[in-house]
Amino acid sequence: MSKIQTHIKEVKLFINGEYVESSSHSIFEVKNPATQEIIATAHEASYEDVDRACRAARKAFEEGPWRTMSVAERCSKIRRMAEIILERKEELARLEALDVGKPYHVALEREIPRAAENLSFFANFMEQQGGETYPMGEEFLNYTRYEPVGVAALITPWNLPFMLTTWKLGPCLAAGNTAVIKPAETTPLTVSLLGEIAKEAGIPDGVVNVIQGFGPDSAGEYMTDHPDVDLISFTGETSTGKAIMKTGANSLKRVAFELGGKAANIVFEDANLDKAIPVSIQAAFMNSGQVCLAGSRILVQRSILDEFVEKFKQAASELKVGDPQDVETKMGPVVSEEHYKKVTSYLEIAKEENATLVFGGKRPDLPDYLEEGYYLEPTIYIQENPNARICREEIFGPIVTLIPFDTEEEALEIANNTDYGLNGVVWTDNLQRAHRISHHVRAGTIWVNCWFVRDLRAPFGGFKKSGIGREGGHHSLEFFTEAKNICIALK
Ligand code: NDP
Numbered sequence: 055m056s057k058i059q060t061h062i063k064e065v066k067l068f069i070n071g072e073y074v075e076s077s078s079h080s081i082f083e084v085k086n087p088a089t090q091e092i093i094a095t096a097h098e099a100s101y102e103d104v105d106r107a108c109r110a111a112r113k114a115f116e117e118g119p120w121r122t123m124s125v126a127e128r129c130s131k132i133r134r135m136a137e138i139i140l141e142r143k144e145e146l147a148r149l150e151a152l153d154v155g156k157p158y159h160v161a162l163e164r165e166i167p168r169a170a171e172n173l174s175f176f177a178n179f180m181e182q183q184g185g186e187t188y189p190m191g192e193e194f195l196n197y198t199r200y201e202p203v204g205v206a207a208l209i210t211p212w213n214l215p216f217m218l219t220t221w222k223l224g225p226c227l228a229a230g231n232t233a234v235i236k237p238a239e240t241t242p243l244t245v246s247l248l249g250e251i252a253k254e255a256g257i258p259d260g261v262v263n264v265i266q267g268f269g270p271d272s273a274g275e276y277m278t279d280h281p282d283v284d285l286i287s288f289t290g291e292t293s294t295g296k297a298i299m300k301t302g303a304n305s306l307k308r309v310a311f312e313l314g315g316k317a318a319n320i321v322f323e324d325a326n327l328d329k330a331i332p333v334s335i336q337a338a339f340m341n342s343g344q345v346c347l348a349g350s351r352i353l354v355q356r357s358i359l360d361e362f363v364e365k366f367k368q369a370a371s372e373l374k375v376g377d378p379q380d381v382e383t384k385m386g387p388v389v390s391e392e393h394y395k396k397v398t399s400y401l402e403i404a405k406e407e408n409a410t411l412v413f414g415g416k417r418p419d420l421p422d423y424l425e426e427g428y429y430l431e432p433t434i435y436i437q438e439n440p441n442a443r444i445c446r447e448e449i450f451g452p453i454v455t456l457i458p459f460d461t462e463e464e465a466l467e468i469a470n471n472t473d474y475g476l477n478g479v480v481w482t483d484n485l486q487r488a489h490r491i492s493h494h495v496r497a498g499t500i501w502v503n504c505w506f507v508r509d510l511r512a513p514f515g516g517f518k519k520s521g522i523g524r525e526g527g528h529h530s531l532e533f534f535t536e537a538k539n540i541c542i543a544l545k
Contacts, residue, residue: 062149065096065242065266067103068249070110071259077102082268084242087155087387088378090426096242099265104234104276107263111205111232112282114260121202121230129177132227134255136174139166139220142251146244150216151378153243155386155428156341158379169220175510176224179527195542200535202230203308204284207277209298210245211290212238212389213344213450219245222287225530227261234283235264236273238290240390242266269294278302285309287533289346292473292519310523310533312346313516314448315476318469319349319505320491322462323357325481327365329503335369337479337505338454339432342388343397346520347477347499347506349454351445353465356458363436363456367413370432375418387428388451394428397451400444401433407442409435409455440468448474462487469495475517479505498524 065084066073076097084094099107115121120128139146146169147162156165185198208222215237226233237245245264252262267273278286278301285308288298292313302309319337321330337349354362378386388394401415414433433453437445444455445468459465469478469491478495480502482488492500498515501507508514511527523533 062243062246063094065094065246067097067099067107067266068246068262068264069103069107070114070263071249071253073250074103076100082239084153084240085390086152087389088424088427088429090391093152094243096239096246096266098239098267099236099273099276101276104265104267104273104280107234107265108205108277108280108282110260111234111263114258115202115204115232120232120258120261125181128230129181129228131256132177132224133174135251135257136170136177138251138254139170139173142247143167143170146216146247148379149243151386153241154212154215154341154389155378157383157386159381159383160341165214165217169216171510172217172220172224173227176228176530179511180225180228180531183528183531190541193543193545195544197540199538199540200229200531201538203534203536204231205282206231206233206534207280207283207286207288207307208233208235209274209277209286209288209290210235210237212241213341213346215241216244218289219248221525222289223248223262225525225534226287227257229531229534231285231534232261233263234277235262236267236277237264239266239268270297274298275301278307279304281305283307285533287525288312295522308533310525311521312514312525313476313519313521314450314474315346315348315516315520316351316446316448316472316474317347317349317477317479317497318351318353318465318472318495319479320353320465320469320481321355321358321362322465322480322482322484322487323355324483325358326483326503327358327362330481331362331365331369333505334366334479334481335373339370339373339385339452340506342385342430343452343454344388344393344450348450349479349505350449351455351457353457353459353468355465356460359456359458363412363434366456367434370413370434373432375429375431376420377424385432385452387424388430389428391428393451394430397449397453398430400447400449400451400453404435404437404442404444404453404455407437407439407444409437409442409444411435412456414452440471446472462491466491466494473519476515476520477501
C-alpha cells in the first residue's frame with residue numbers, strides 16, 4: 055500500500071463558482087499508477103453539465119465584469135492565483151505525484167512553481183501590452199485594440215496536467231476571456247482545484263469552470279461542439295487534434311494545437327559528453343519519458359558510438375526507479391494500464407525490427423507494495439534502420455533509441471524523417487555546425503548543448519503534425535485576442 059493518500063476522495067465539477075455533482079450521476083475511478091489503488095472517484099460531466107459550464111462562461115464573459123475591468127485589476131487577481139498555488143505547492147505536488155506517478159520532488163521543484171509562473175508571467179506581460187496607432191495625417195486617427203475573444207475550451211493531457219493547464223489559463227484570463235477547462239480523465243486531481251483557487255483569488259464566478267470526463271462522445275467532444283465556445287486550446291495527441299478540428303469546424307472555432315513529438319537529440323563527435331550524457335538521460339527519461347519534448351531518439355556520430363553507449367547505459371543504470379512519493383526516486387511508473395500496454399508493445403516491435411537491446415526492457419525490481427504499478431526500466435535500444443517504427447513513432451514512455459550516423463547530412467536526413475516537428479537538440483562544440491543544424495531541422499524549438507530551457511516570452515509549438523500555432527509571450531496573446539482596427543474621422 056502506498057504511504058500517501060489524497061484528501062480529495064471525490065472530484066466534482068466546478069461550474070459558475072461552485073462544486074457540483076454530475077447531473078447524470080456518472081462517476082469514474084482515479085487510480086494511483088504506482089500501485090493501481092483507487093485513490094478517488096470523479097464525476098463525469100454529462101452534456102447538460104457541459105452546457106451549464108459553457109453557458110456560465112458565456113454569461114460571465116458577456117455581462118462582465120471580467121472582460122471590462124481594468125487590466126491592472128484583472129492581472130492582480132491572476133497574480134493572486136499564482137500566490138495561492140505557491141502557498142499550496144506541497145499539497146499540489148503530492149497530488150500530482152499520486153495521480154500521474156511522477157516523482158514528488160520534480161512536481162514540487164519544477165512543475166508547480168512553473169504553473170504559478172505561467173499565471174504571474176502572463177499577468178505581468180499583459181500589463182505591458184498596448185496597441186498601435188497609424189498616423190494618417192490630419193483627417194483620420196487610426197488605431198488598434200486587442201479585445202478578448204470569448205469563451206475558451208482548454209483541453210489538456212495527463213503528463214503535466216497542472217503545468218499545461220495553467221500555461222493556457224494564464225494568457226486566456228489575462229486577455230479577458232472566460233474558460234471551461236477539461237483535464238484528462240486519468241489525472242483530474244490538481245486541475246480540479248483551479249476553480250476554487252480562482253474564486254479565492256477574487257475572480258468572478260463563471261470565469262473559470264472545470265469539468266471532468268472523457269474525450270469522444272463525452273465532455274471533451276461536447277465542449278468542442280458547444281455553440282458558446284469560441285476558441286479551443288488543446289494539448290494532446292495528433293490524432294485527437296484531428297478529431298477536435300473536425301468537431302470544432304461545425305461552428306468555425308479558432309484552434310491552437312500542441313501535439314505529439316519525436317525529437318532528434320543529435321550528438322556529434324566533438325560534443326562534451328560530460329554534459330551531453332546527463333542531459334540526454336533527463337531528456338529521455340524525465341517523467342518516465344512521457345514528455346512531448348522528450349529526446350526519444352538519440353542520433354550519435356558513429357566515431358563516438360561505443361563510448362556514448364557505455365556512458366549512457368551506466369547513467370541509465372543509476373536512475374532510481376521507485377515510489378513517486380520517495381524523495382530519492384528519479385523515475386516512477388507510466389500513467390495507466392492502457393498506456394503501459396501501448397509503451398510495452400514497443401518492446402515486441404523493437405524485437406521484430408531487430409533493434410539491439412542495450413539496457414532495460416523489463417519490469418524493475420521493486421518493493422512488494424509497488425508490484426502492481428505500471429513500471430518499466432529505463433530502456434535503451436540501438437537501431438541502425440532510421441525507418442524502424444521505434445525511430446519514427448511517438449512511444450511516450452521510458453524507451454529511447456540510439457541511431458548511429460556518419461555525416462552531418464545523414465544526421466539531418468534522419469532528424470527530419472518523421473511526421474513530427476516539435477523540437478530538436480544538438481550537441482557540438484562547432485558554432486557553425488550548431489547554427490547549420492538548427493536552421494535545417496524542421497522543428498519549432500532547437501536546443502543547442504542544453505534541453506528544456508524555456509523563456510516564457512519565446513514561441514513554443516510544432517512544425518508539421520506537432521501542432522498548429524504557437525504559445526508563449528505575444529504568440530499566446532494573439533490567439534486569445536481579437537485585433538480590432540478603429541478609424542476615426544477627425545474632421
Ligand atoms: P490525448 O490526445 O489522448 O488527450 C488529451 C486531452 O484531450 C484529454 O483531456 C482527453 O480526454 C481529450 N480528448 C480526447 N479525445 C477528445 C475528443 N474527441 N474531443 C475533445 N477532447 C478529447 O492525449 P494524452 O492525454 O494521451 O497525452 C499525451 C499526448 O499529448 C502525447 O501525444 C504528447 O506528445 C502530447 N503532448 C504534447 C505537448 C506539446 O506541447 N506539444 C505537451 C504534452 C503532451 P481523455 O483523456 O479523458 O480521453
